[in-house]
Amino acid sequence: MYLTDEEEDMLAGEEGHATQKAMQILVALGKIYDAERLVKVSSVQVSGVSYKNLGDAGLEFLSELARDGKARVKTTLNPAGMSLTDWQAQGIESGFAEKQLAVIDAYDRLGAEITCTCTPYLAGNEPAYGEHIAWGESSAVAYANSVIGARTNREGGPSALAASLTGRTPLYGLHLIENRKPTLVVDIQTLLRFPEDFSAMGYFVGRLVKDGIPYFRGITSAGLEEMKSLSAALASSGGVAMFHVEGLTPESRVDVAGTESLSFTSRDLGEAGSILNDEGSPDFVAVGCPHCSLKEVATIAELLEDQKVKHELWVCCSREVKRQSDKAGYSGIIEKSGAKFALDTCMVVAPIEELGHRVVATNSAKACHYLRNAGLKVRFMPLEECVVEATKGS
């Protein structure tokens, strides 16, 4: 692989140990995936922030890098395993909290912005069409490639961090136009009305398309909430890093003649919903996977006006969206009902299974997927029903 003089210096260790390690990682990946060279990136989203996933090994590695490593481009972080300020109220043990805060401290020293959200595109990390970026967090990767038209592979924690410390990533995979073409056409033959319908459909299709690139036809409108739900679902049941929606996404003007196709019917939508539901009555309700947009927070506030929640209700969102919600007057209504904002974290990366909950109601297929892996039961329902479920109790 071709390296510039500056990149050769980084590899030789002339810019410090952390930069050298980072460059070794990028060069090895470039070799494995036959990249001709590295490409400069404009931003990085780092996954691997929750101590629940990182463990002591990850913490040690980050601490080692933080000795002399520094981010060279805008770098934002995925959610942590708890709220960084209100972890006690969330029921998090102090041993876990101490380690989680040490992880955050290491990222802070590395020069990352402590955004702790899976929706960096709603919290100031907004790449432009055609820009090369290196993002972890599968739902944000799918959103950035598909909806924004920025270019990223599905990075793991260390490879995203390596991109941050060098400002570069190997030029292969979805950085190259020729690899961004659809591999499967999906004809949507039913009306997708709610973001949750997009979530269920994405979960269903993700299992079929695996790590391919689906091209959806028959969707007439989809806003930010629908696109972010679809991104998360496709990436959790499959390995989808990019999709197209005819007429709606920026790179959807491609020829799909000859591409394999399948239909998605109302029956499939029903089945998609039912595979996401277990038996049992919810004792915990969590919304915001991916993190809630301001519009979703507004909907929740409207439903909670003059209500009290009977089950614990987590509204997961970024600090940026919370600030906007404060300004708009939604936060007061939500907190008065007894519902809690879960900032910096979410139901997937916080150790929910250790907080005594058994059956979780949520509006996210992705959350259902991971909560089940953690041994919990799930109920999948639209946002409005989730909020009603929390207020009625049972």
Add this chain to the structure above:
Amino acid sequence: MKQIGRVIYEGRAEGVALVSSSPLSFYGGVNPDTGEVVERGHELKGQSVKGKVLVFPYGKGSTVGSYVLYRLAKNGAAPAAIVNLRCETIVAVGAIISEIPCVDMIDIGKIRSGMEVTVEGNTVQA
């Protein structure tokens, strides 16, 4: 028998081969403190990777697996070297951050568990 592969992480190591014909997941599949393979149903279950020349086709599972290799190295329970058919992101990153010699593009079917193996640069001598 000598084979020439591709260097993923340069180094020299000797050890007894531990060979798996199926992919290996480090995250959840290997105990990060002891090096014991714990993945249910895996052909190496119950065996330890510690000090071995670990031979398998490629890694699988979560990218957090790279950090498990790092943890193994810190605990003195890492493999002496890694030999793959086709290395992927998880193992490559893990080997680099843990400084474990790693070579891929090797015909791993020619190596049997128990053989004495030397890894040096891009060469694997079994």
